[in-house]
Amino acid sequence: MTCLPTQPAAASRGPKSESTTVNAGAATGLRLAGVQTLALTRRSVVSEWRQLGNVIPGIVFPLLLAAVYTHQFTRVILLPGFPVVDSFLDFVLPASLVQSVSFGATEAGTELARDIENGFFDRLRASPCMRLPLLLGRLGGAVVVATAKGVLIIAIFLLFGTKIAGGLAAAVVLVAAAVLLVIAIGGLGQVLAILTGSQEAVNATFPLVFTSIFMSSAFFPTNLMSGWFREVAEANPVTWIIDPVRRLILEGWSWSDVGQALAVPLVISVVTVAMAVIALNRKLSSS
Amino acid sequence: MVASAICGRGMRRIMARPTLIMPVLLMPLIFVLSFTGAFGSLTRVEGYGTDNVFNWMAVYAAMQGAVFAGVGGASTTAEDIENGFFDRLLLTPGSRVPILVGTMAYSALRSTIPTTGVLLVSALGGLGLPGGLLALVTVYVATAGMAAAFCLLGLAVVYRFRTMRSMILIQVCGFSLMFLSTGQVPIHFMNGWLHTVARVNPVTNVLRFARQGFLGDLTWSMTWPGLVALGAMVAVAGVLAVHQLRRLAA
Numbered sequence: 001m002t003c004l005p006t007q008p009a010a011a012s013r014g015p016k017s018e019s020t021t022v023n024a025g026a027a028t029g030l031r032l033a034g035v036q037t038l039a040l041t042r043r044s045v046v047s048e049w050r051q052l053g054n055v056i057p058g059i060v061f062p063l064l065l066a067a068v069y070t071h072q073f074t075r076v077i078l079l080p081g082f083p084v085v086d087s088f089l090d091f092v093l094p095a096s097l098v099q100s101v102s103f104g105a106t107e108a109g110t111e112l113a114r115d116i117e118n119g120f121f122d123r124l125r126a127s128p129c130m131r132l133p134l135l136l137g138r139l140g141g142a143v144v145v146a147t148a149k150g151v152l153i154i155a156i157f158l159l160f161g162t163k164i165a166g167g168l169a170a171a172v173v174l175v176a177a178a179v180l181l182v183i184a185i186g187g188l189g190q191v192l193a194i195l196t197g198s199q200e201a202v203n204a205t206f207p208l209v210f211t212s213i214f215m216s217s218a219f220f221p222t223n224l225m226s227g228w229f230r231e232v233a234e235a236n237p238v239t240w241i242i243d244p245v246r247r248l249i250l251e252g253w254s255w256s257d258v259g260q261a262l263a264v265p266l267v268i269s270v271v272t273v274a275m276a277v278i279a280l281n282r283k284l285s286s287s
Numbered sequence: 288m289v290a291s292a293i294c295g296r297g298m299r300r301i302m303a304r305p306t307l308i309m310p311v312l313l314m315p316l317i318f319v320l321s322f323t324g325a326f327g328s329l330t331r332v333e334g335y336g337t338d339n340v341f342n343w344m345a346v347y348a349a350m351q352g353a354v355f356a357g358v359g360g361a362s363t364t365a366e367d368i369e370n371g372f373f374d375r376l377l378l379t380p381g382s383r384v385p386i387l388v389g390t391m392a393y394s395a396l397r398s399t400i401p402t403t404g405v406l407l408v409s410a411l412g413g414l415g416l417p418g419g420l421l422a423l424v425t426v427y428v429a430t431a432g433m434a435a436a437f438c439l440l441g442l443a444v445v446y447r448f449r450t451m452r453s454m455i456l457i458q459v460c461g462f463s464l465m466f467l468s469t470g471q472v473p474i475h476f477m478n479g480w481l482h483t484v485a486r487v488n489p490v491t492n493v494l495r496f497a498r499q500g501f502l503g504d505l506t507w508s509m510t511w512p513g514l515v516a517l518g519a520m521v522a523v524a525g526v527l528a529v530h531q532l533r534r535l536a537a
Contacts, residue, residue, distance in 0.1 A: 071481035214321035229324025
């Protein structure tokens with residue numbers, strides 16, 4: 001049973017001036033939200049840890065796909081227009097990472113929907129817990145899992161000979177971009193969870209995520225695609241994230257690539273999490 | 288009689304709830320569009336075997352759909368076990384095997400939905416039929432066989448674990464077998480361990496059999512290994528399923 005801290009420490013102190021009290025109150029509120037978020041994040045991580053069987057396919061499947069593509073596309077990397085790489089493995093690293101974290105990305109929404117279905121969410125609402133941590137706690141769990149997956153996937157790729165031209169810093173950006181993408185997808189899942197209260201509805205977003213990865217530059221450069229598919233791939237935000245990350249891996253460090261790799265998922269994250277907060281506020285004020 | 292009733296029940300279920308068709312149909316369509324769109328340039332690599340990527344990928348996507356159809360068929364049994372209906376079936380007198388045969392027939396029949404969908408979409412993309420109408424027959428035979436094999440494999444797992452969640456094992460198994468075959472490129476494009484695995488993977492022979500009519504004329508030398516592979520997969524999965532069913536019923 002999760003025990004959430006609820007008592008603001010400042011409230012128990014002696015009398016102060018009005019502005020000092022307001023500032024202290026805001027700071028205490030923020031600290032309290034942080035502590036509650038951490039407590040709910042911990043609960044979420046423990047829940048994932050107890051269901052490792054759900055996490056493993058998200059690691060094994062992208063690695064299997066990368067291994068298969070590396071051995072079947074040896075002639076493909078010689079096509080004119082294909083980026084200069086030693087092996088397809090170097091090319092596919094960002095795709096594998098994005099695919100891996102996407103497997104668990106909807107989990108933040110699914111778990112929230114489960115909490116709504118089994119009544120735990122109502123108990124949290126009845127407690128003096130702040131609203132934002134209810135959402136951020138679940139997202140925090142997804143972030144921790146995504147970070148662990150990211151580090152593991154990169155380590156395995158390095159073990160099999162992948163070289164990251166941008167160095168350790170590029171690897172950090174790669175993981176950060178993947179984590180931001182998880183927040184973006186997780187936020188969307190939470191919107192659906194709040195609106196429908198159904199795990200099934202949240203799970204239905206997985207094919208959408210899966211498709212958006214395949215219909216991007218994840219597994220093939222867009223300049224070698226043609227027709228409507230190329231246009232879709234070029235307009236796909238997943239391509240806007242993968243392309244700069246891939247340049248960091250293949251070509252080396254570039255601040256503009258770092259900016260693009262992080263800004264795109266950050267903007268989408270802010271939008272989806274804001275939508276989740278609005279949906280939650282509406283749900284709570286209507287009930 | 289029992290087998291046809293179970294098969295009919297499954298089909299009526301699909302008619303009553305069209306949303307059940309969507310996952311079976313949608314994923315193979317996404318596959319055919321994604322693979323042909325993303326990997327269209329493969330035809331520019333010497334030795335690919337066709338200049339129209341739909342002729343290569345359509346069969347692969349249809350086979351993926353057949354695997355989904357097979358697993359979906361086994362999932363209905365998982366649902367029946369979870370809600371208690373299967374216990375009532377076991378209480379009926381007579382052999383248990385028709386229960387299994389009916390579910391397998393339902394899966395095979397269900398596989399015609401994604402196969403038809405994939406072929407229609409691929410036809411819009413310019414799918415050619417150098418092997419004539421027999422090419423279509425081979426695809427339907429291969430996909431029905433794959434659906435039957437994966438349904439039986441799914442049933443073996445469901446009878447053993449008695450949960451819907453256990454279906455993920457068969458999904459992963461199906462996905463892996465498909466990816467470790469000549470689904471996307473010819474075998475001579477592969478190297479290392481993948482070449483070895485794809486060569487011994489029975490799905491490679493099934494794909495050769497089903498795809499031959501889209502790449503050229505049908506030949507017996509391409510046909511019999513595929514039929515043997517299908518027969519062997521159905522036989523092995525069938526033995527496993529019957530064994531687990533007897534264990535469950537005992």
